[in-house]
Amino acid sequence: MQISPHVNLLNDLRSVLGDRARDGDFELGLYGKDGSVLQGQASIVCLPVDTAEVRQIVEICRHHDRPFLARGSGTGLAGGAVPVGDPVIIATAKMNQIIEVDLENRIAWVEPGVLNLDLTKELTPRGFHFAPDPSSQQVCSIGGNVANNSGGPHCLAYGVTSAHVAAIEVVLPDGSVTVLGDLSAEPPGYDLRGLFVGSEGTMGVATKVAVRLTPNPPAIRTLLLDFPDVRDGAATVSAIIAAGLIPAALEMMDKRAIEIVEAFVNAGYPTEADAVLLVELDGLPGGVEHGVEVVRSVAERHQVGNIRVAADNEERELLWKGRKNAFGAVARIKPDYYLHDTVVPRGKLVEVLDKVYKIADAYDLIAVNVFHAGDGNLHPILAYDSDEKGVLERVHAAGRAIITASIEAGGVLSGEHGIGLEKRDYMGMLFTAHDMATQDMVREAFDPQGFANPLKVLPSGSRCSDSFGQHVPDGAWV
Amino acid sequence: MSSLDAVPEEVHKFSAEVGTRDPVTVVGGRTQWNVGGAPDGSAREVVAPSGIWSHEPEEMTVRCGAGTPLTELSEQLAQHGQMVPFDMPPNATVGGVLSVGRSGLRRLRYGHIRDLVLQIRHIDSNGEIVTSGGPTVKNVSGYDLCRLMVGSLGKLGCLAEVTLRCLPMPETTRWLTGAADPFEVYARLYRPSSILWNGEQVWVCLEGVSSDVEAEAALLDLTEVEGPPLLPSGGRSSVEPKALKDLSADDGNWIAEIGVGIIHSDKPSTAQQISKTNESLMREIERRLDPNGRLNPGRQVVSL
Structure with missing residues (x-):
C-alpha cells in the first residue's frame, strides 16, 4: 500500500515531536485562521518546545519540499498567520519561557x-x-x-x-x-x-x-478629555504635538466607540460627547505636571468639555480598560467586525475621519473609531453581521476605499498590524514595482525558494520565486 | 498613486549622476571618512543633494536631501524648538551620519539613530530610485530596508533623500561631573541623556524641565560643567553595557558610554567578529543589491 505524502511528512514530524505534531480537526480549524477575517487551510500543526525541534521541523519540511509558517498567538489582523500554499504550521505556544x-x-x-x-x-x-x-x-x-x-x-x-x-x-x-x-x-x-x-x-x-x-516611569498622569465635536478633538491632538509635547500615549475614541465601551466597561466615559481623548503623560514629576498643563491649555483653546484626571492607579486602569476592550465591545452592536490599520499625517486626521464615515455610509456599514491619534494611526472598525448576504464584499470594498483615502492623504498602508495577506495586493499603492522587487531581493537573501510563510507581504508579481503557488486560493476571503 | 510621483527633481538628478556604470563613492562631510576603510581610488566621487525639502513642525517630521549638513538641519528645526539628536560634527551630512550608523553621545536617552529614520530614498547600483519606509511617524508597510541602510556605508545604495522623526528640544540641558560610581549613577537616575566615565571621573547629561533636572542633579554629588569632555578619537569599540564594569583606569586613555556600551579610546579598536552564517547572509545581500560591486568599492561593512 502506498503511503500518502501527508502521512509520510506527519510520520517524520512525529518521530521528532511525538503527539505534538497534529492533524486533528480541532487544531486544523484553530490554525486555519488568525485574528483577521481571512481563512486559509492548515494540514499539519507542530508544537515544538525548543530551538532544536524547530530546526528539525524546518529540515523535515525542506526534505519534503513543503513550506512552513511560524505562528504565535494568532492575534494578527492582517492574515500574516493564515496558512496559504499548504505550509506546516510551527506554533510557538510551548516555547514560553x-x-x-x-x-x-x-x-x-x-x-x-x-x-x-x-x-x-x-x-x-x-x-x-x-x-x-x-x-x-x-x-x-x-x-x-x-x-x-x-x-x-x-x-x-x-x-x-x-x-x-x-x-x-x-x-x-x-x-x-x-x-x-x-x-x-x-x-x-x-x-x-x-x-x-x-x-x-x-x-x-x-x-x-x-x-x-x-x-518604569516615576510619575504617571492619565487624563480623559471630552469634546462636543470630533474635529476639536483631532485638532487638539495636532496642537499638543505642535506645542512640543510627546505624551506617552494619545488615544482617541469617537461617539459610537464611547457609547459601546461605556455600556461594556462602565468606566464613566461621557456618552454625550462626540469624541474623547485619552492622554497619558509619564516620566519625572515636573515634566508630567508641565505636560498636564500643556494638554489643559491646548484643549481649552479647542472647546474641550470636561477634563477628568485619574485620581489613582485604579481609576487609571479603568480608563485604559475602556480603551483596550473597545474591540471586544463592538460585539454589542454587531457580531463581527473588520479592524483596519492605516496611518495618516496627524494634520489630516479630521479630513480622513470624515471620509471614513462617508465610506461606511456609502457601503451601508457601521464605522467605529478607536485609535492611536498621537501618531496618526487610524483603526476604523467596520461592524457587520456575517449572516447578512453579500456583506463581506461591501466590507472589503469599504476597506479598500479607506486605504485609498489614507494613502491619498499622504499616509501608509499599515501602522502596526503588518501587510500579511490582507494588504499584500495593495503594496503597489505605496511602492513602485522596482521598490518591491528590491525588497524581495533582500528577502531572497534569507529564503531564495520561499519556504518561510509563503505568499505574504509582497504581491505575487513582484516576487521572483514563489515555489508554492502564485495565487491566494479561491475561497480564502471568507 | 505610487511614491515615485512625489520624488523631487534633485533625487532624479542624483540618480542620473550615480548612473549605471563605473564605481562610485558618495562624499558627505568626510567627518568619519575612514570608517570601513577608504574607498578605492578608482571610484568616482558623487555628492548627494542637499536642502530641507519639507519640515512640518506639527507632524514632527523633516524631509531633506541626504547631503544636507547637520548644521542646516538643526538650524531649521531649532526655529520650532525641535531637534534630531545626531550629536555629530556640524559639517557632517545627514546621509553620511546614517550611512556610518554611529549614534551620538545622548543615545542613552534617545536611542539608536536608526530609529529616527522614517523613509529613505536611495539610488541603487542600476542608477534607479528605491523608496523604503514611509513618511508617517509610524509605519510597518513592507520590508524595513531603512534599518538595513543605516550603517551600510553606502554599499547597498547611495542615500538621496531621508525623512526623519524630530523630537522636542528639552527645556533644560545640564552637564555635571565629578568622582562617582557610574553604575550607581545609572541606577539612581530616570532616563538620563548620557553618562560618560573614564575610570576616575563621570560626566552626566540631564535633560528635561528645570525642576526635574534640578531634582535629579540633587541626587548626585557632582559639579556643573559646560559640556562633555573631549573624546579620545583613536578607536571606538562596542561591547555589552555590563562589560564596561571590567574597564580600569590602567587601560589607557578612554571614555565609556555607560548603559550603552561604547568605548572611545586612544588605541585603535579591534573589529567585532561576525558569525559565518551572518557573514554569508550579509554577502548575499551585497551580491543581490550590488552584483558588480560598484558602490563604494574598497570600503568594508563585513570586515575581511
Missing part, C-alpha cells in the same frame, strides 16, 4: 511564545517593563510582536518593537541557526536584526528574543 532577565544589560532573553503582558508582569516588580503594548497584549506573543514590528498606545513616546529588540536567535529557512544582532552597542555588519523585525515570518523562525527593558 522567560530565559533570563539581565538587569545589568537591561535585557531579557525570552522564548517567542512568551505573552507580552506576562513579560511586563514579570518585570514590573523589578522596576522595568517591555514598552510595546498592543491592545492584544494579554494574549499576543513576543514572537508575534517581532514578526509584525508591533506597536501599541505607548509606542508614541517609546517607539515600536524594532527599537526594543537587541538580538534574535533565528532558525533560517535552510535549517541553520544564527543570532541576528547582539547585546553590544553597535553590532558589526549590516543590521540583519532590523531587517528581520517586521518581516512577518518570511525570513525564518525566531526562537529566542533579547528584548530591551524600559524603566
